[in-house]
Amino acid sequence: MTLAQLSLVTVCTGCVAEQPTSDSRENATSATPPxxxxxxxxxxxxxxxxxxxxRKTKTPNLDALAHQGMRFTQHYAGSTVCGPSRASLLTGLHTGHSPIRGNPAWTNSGTPVDLKPQDITIAEMLKDNGYKTAVIGKWGLSEAKEDNNAHLPAMPNQQGFDYFYGLKAHLDAHHYYWHRLFENNQPFVLEDNDYLNNEGVYIHDLFTDKAxxxxxxQDAEQPFFLYLSYTIPHLALTVPEDSKQQYLDLGWPKREMDTQGHYRNDAEGNTTYAGMISRMDDDIGKLMQTLEQHGLANNTLVIFSSDNGHEYDRGFFDSNGALKGRKRDLYEGGIRVPFIARWPGKIAANSESDHVSAMWDMMSTFCDFAGAKQCPKNDGISMANTLLGDGKQLQHDYLYWEFNEREGPLQAIRHGDWKLVKRYNKPLELYNLAKDIGETNNIAKQHPDIVTQLAKQIEASRTPHPEFTLKKLPNPWKKKNKNNKS
Known part of the structure; x- marks a missing residue:
């Protein structure tokens, strides 16, 4: 893209995009909503x-899903950590506009920010359009403590979900043998679970069973939306021994893990990490079989993705491929994620797309597929035309991210093949992703005009939020527990 083309981009101060008009609505709703x-x-x-x-971890069921559907190579998470990423998914807003822009306590006041009643979610939109809605697994967006009247703000049932089974808060999801879960707004305790010693019921298995x-x-009479929010492979690294068996005796190097810190990891990391992913893959295979057995597969859109980049790998698994960075970075390794979509007879099998898309596109996309008469204002663009094989796909003018934890405020913007990264108290970095997917060559000095234009767009891409200003924050966990992780 030339500088002349770049200059045509409108700098929109504090704007939230309206649902774009295209042929996708007509194409997506020509049959029964999926x-x-x-x-x-x-x-x-x-x-x-x-x-x-x-090449090391085996994922045959997810690989089959990709073979049966479409694999995206340029899809992005909402953020580089889980809380704001999930908020972006649910609201259709990028982190410059989202009500949640950081993980709990990484705020100006040190107080977590939850979703509010006025924050419209995908579930609310789909429910308004005739869908049954459920979330199973990690919610992590209701940090407020229950009061004496057991009032539970920002819970899934208050945000458009008919059914919830899983973990309420962020830190609960750091343990695979956690003892306190919720079914709808009712907490219950797994009496035999001991998260400090990784004993009891592996709660990932409970999520799969409930899904x-x-x-x-379900039946064919009313469409449903299931948000299956797994915690694998987030730390702590632990998995039942049967999932490690296929990775034993392969001559892999051993990676010793901390077993007594905040994360109660298994002693050896590599076989555990692979085993966790393979266990999830097996369970997704069971889910696909269940859809087939109940005659639901042909009219079900199944999507698989990740909330951000990896944290565990140090090179053995090559979890990034060619990408630079990891979780908590705004380089590609922190925010570019796998995205697979399968809908038999609608999405071409064994297909691939390089369409530049993001998690906040789900609101617009699901609006199209649901046949919504009105879509909530959001930052997304429907991916329906790409998914259904129509070439008239609208493109983003830009994608924007911001993030603020230990390293200070970070911002990034992608426009076409250009990507600008702004780090706290560091020189601006410019990359051409078409030529340098690994972001190894900062070409900011060679293209000062492009840097100027993109820097202006970065500043214009966010609305003010009293809890998420771009200043250096103290570590909220340092005084509580030196081992706590965000």
């Missing part, structure tokens, strides 16, 4: 699946 299952992994890298180049049960209860 069931939608959106499966989200936690901290899975772009290169952690066989269909994205992984299979939920799907088996």
């Amino acid at each position: 069931n939608i299952i959106y499966i989200l992994a936690d901290d899975m890298g772009y290169g952690d699946l066989g269909s994205y180049g992984q 299979l049960e939920y799907v088996a209860q």
Whole structure:
């Protein structure tokens, strides 16, 4: 893209995009609205699946999903950590406009920010358009403590979901043997679970069982939306021994893990990491079988993605592929994620797309597929035309991210093949992703005019938020526990 083309981009101060008009609405709603299952992994890298180049960890069911559907090579998470990424998914807003722009306590006041009643979610939109809605697994967007009247703000049932089973808060999801879960707004305790010693019921298995049960209860009369929010492969690294068996005795180097810190990891990391991903893959295979058994597969759109880049790998698994960075970076390794979509007879099998898309596109896309008469204002563009094979796909003018934790405020913007990264108290970095996907060559000095234009767009891409200003924040966990992670 030339500088002349770049200059045509409108700098929109504090704007939130209206639903764009296109042929996608007509194309997407020409048949019965599909069931939608959106499966989200936690901290899975772009290169952690066989269909994205992984050579060590086995993911046959997700690879089959890619073979049966469309694999995207330029899809982006809402953020580089889980809380704001999930908020972006649910609201259709990027982190310059989202109500949640950081993980809990990384705010000006040190107080977590939750969703509010006025924050319209995908679930609310779909429910208004005749869908049954459910979230199973990690919610992580309701940090406020229950009061004496057991009032539970920002819970899934208050944000458009008919059914919820899983983990309420962010830190609960750091443990695979956590003892306190919720079914709808009712907490319950797994008496035999001991998260400090990784004993009891592996709660990932409970999420899978509930998802299979939920799907088996559905029929063709009313469409459903299931947001299956897994916690694999987020730390802590732990998995039942049966999932490690295929990776033992392969001569892999051993990686010793901390077993007594905040994260109660298993002693050896590599076989555990691979085993966790393979266990999730097996369970997604069970989910696909359940759809087939109950006659739901042909009219169900199944999507798989990750909430941000990997955290665990140090090179053995090549979790990034060719990408630079990881979780908590705004380089590609922190925000570019796998995205697979399958809808038999609608999405071409064994297809691939390089369409530049983001998690906040789901609101507009699902509006189209649901036949919504009015879509909430959002920052997304419907991907329906790409998914259905129509060449008239609208493109983003830009994608924007911001993030603020230990390294200070970070911002990034992608426009066409250009990407500008702004780090706290560091020189601006400019990359051409078409020529340098690994972001190894900062060409800011060679293209000062492009840097100027993109820097202006970065400043114009966010609305003020009293809790998320771009200043250096103190570490809120340092005084509580030196081992706590965000």
